Amino acid sequence: MGFEFTERLNKLPPYLFVEIDKAKRKVRAEGRDIIDLGIGDPDEPTPKEIIGALYKAAQDPQNHHYPLDQGNSIFRDRIARWYKERFQVSLDPEREILPLLGSKEGISHMPLAFINPGDVSLIPDPCYPPYKGGTILAGGVPYLMPLRDENNFLPDLNKIKKSALKKAKVIYINYPNNPTASICRKGFFEEVAIFAKKYNLIVASDAAYSEIAFDGYRPDSFLKAEGGKETGVEFHSLSKTCNMTGWRIGFVCGNEKIIAGIAKVKSNIDSGVFNAIQMAGITALDISDKHLERMNKIYQERRDALVDGLNKLGWAIKKPKATFYVWARLPKKSKSSIEFAGLVLDKADIIITPGIGFGENGEGYVRFALTVSKERIQEAVQRLKKVL
Ligand SMILES: *Cc1c(COP(=O)(O)O)cnc(C)c1O
Numbered sequence: 001m002g003f004e005f006t007e008r009l010n011k012l013p014p015y016l017f018v019e020i021d022k023a024k025r026k027v028r029a030e031g032r033d034i035i036d037l038g039i040g041d042p043d044e045p046t047p048k049e050i051i052g053a054l055y056k057a058a059q060d061p062q063n064h065h066y067p068l069d070q071g072n073s074i075f076r077d078r079i080a081r082w083y084k085e086r087f088q089v090s091l092d093p094e095r096e097i098l099p100l101l102g103s104k105e106g107i108s109h110m111p112l113a114f115i116n117p118g119d120v121s122l123i124p125d126p127c128y129p130p131y132k133g134g135t136i137l138a139g140g141v142p143y144l145m146p147l148r149d150e151n152n153f154l155p156d157l158n159k160i161k162k163s164a165l166k167k168a169k170v171i172y173i174n175y176p177n178n179p180t181a182s183i184c185r186k187g188f189f190e191e192v193a194i195f196a197k198k199y200n201l202i203v204a205s206d207a208a209y210s211e212i213a214f215d216g217y218r219p220d221s222f223l224k225a226e227g228g229k230e231t232g233v234e235f236h237s238l239s240k241t242c243n244m245t246g247w248r249i250g251f252v253c254g255n256e257k258i259i260a261g262i263a264k265v266k267s268n269i270d271s272g273v274f275n276a277i278q279m280a281g282i283t284a285l286d287i288s289d290k291h292l293e294r295m296n297k298i299y300q301e302r303r304d305a306l307v308d309g310l311n312k313l314g315w316a317i318k319k320p321k322a323t324f325y326v327w328a329r330l331p332k333k334s335k336s337s338i339e340f341a342g343l344v345l346d347k348a349d350i351i352i353t354p355g356i357g358f359g360e361n362g363e364g365y366v367r368f369a370l371t372v373s374k375e376r377i378q379e380a381v382q383r384l385k386k387v388l
Pocket of ligand 1: 040101102103104105128174178206208236237238239240245248249250
């Protein structure tokens with residue numbers, strides 16, 4: 001029988017990490033001792049307090065039913081309190097907060113609520129792939145805003161073509177940034193809000209790494225900026241914050257109308273996050289300060305081990321202030337990010353992500369994820385000696 005994929009499915013690029021995972025399984029099967037600095041998935045376990053909260057909540061039959069689409073009200077209240085304490089932003093738990101099955105889910109479903117076929121999303125490049133994927137699945141057209149080192153990996157809003165702005169409905173921003181590990185200067189969020197108002201754009205601020213930061217730096221919220229709540233929403237995730245990638249829990253906060261749109265899409269697709277996981281999410285926010293103090297110290301030590309180690313080998317890389325990634329310009333002799341990542345895998349049994357996987361402007365770079373122990377990172381540096 002001749003089944004055919006839709007045009008929109010055919011337009012989607014293959015999901016980067018599915019491809020990398022295939023390559024990884026192949027070399028693992030050969031019995032090689034691989035150091036995986038590829039995907040950004042915390043290696044440390046979920047804190048035991050959170051697991052305990054899940055265990056307790058899972059035993060309550062009340063939690064065995066369909067969760068409410070709009071999310072558990074105690075969890076929403078806890079998120080509101082966390083936002084207030086962490087960012088000094090007030091949110092209405094009824095209308096301005098929505099739990100998600102991981103923030104990727106909300107990020108990729110949002111365009112279905114606000115993008116008509118042919119509408120444009122303004123998307124940083126390189127970027128986290130679901131901004132493009134969600135836009136394409138909604139029939140929209142990604143317009144890429146290059147992130148360049150000379151502009152500190154911020155998009156240059158003045159360079160966006162007028163023709164694209166006419167059709168643009170959404171602008172994605174992501175600071176602290178994946179994959180470049182860059183942070184944004186003070187005032188950038190305000191500039192984005194002013195720009196969004198001028199062109200009637202929805203701002204989708206992806207704050208997945210708002211809690212992973214070093215050297216005393218504390219990332220800010222887009223919603224705190226003047227005009228923030230008027231123009232946008234912010235996506236948060238417990239995945240990176242509390243080592244909960246497998247649990248699938250995140251939330252989106254901000255503009256009431258945008259939240260209502262996402263909620264309407266979701267109510268037609270899923271039926272919410274398992275109540276016991278939302279209860280565990282409350283505990284996650286309760287213990288996050290203490291947990292993050294420990295984790296950020298660990299990531300900072302790993303960052304220093306990697307960057308200091310590579311600098312000693314003559315590879316000049318700057319230390320990022322946030323995220324658990326290091327974004328490194330390719331060493332002089334290498335031709336492409338795919339070729340270099342392949343060489344590193346063949347010669348050093350290390351997995352790193354080629355920058356091109358995050359978009360055409362990622363070419364010329366590779367990304368290291370700091371999600372293995374300091375000792376393994378030191379071992380990786382030793383092995384890289386052979387390659388560099
Ligand atoms: C990991 C990540 C997410 C989302 O993770 P979820 O597990 O779906 O909550 C979102 N944005 C960026 C930039 C990420 O790196």
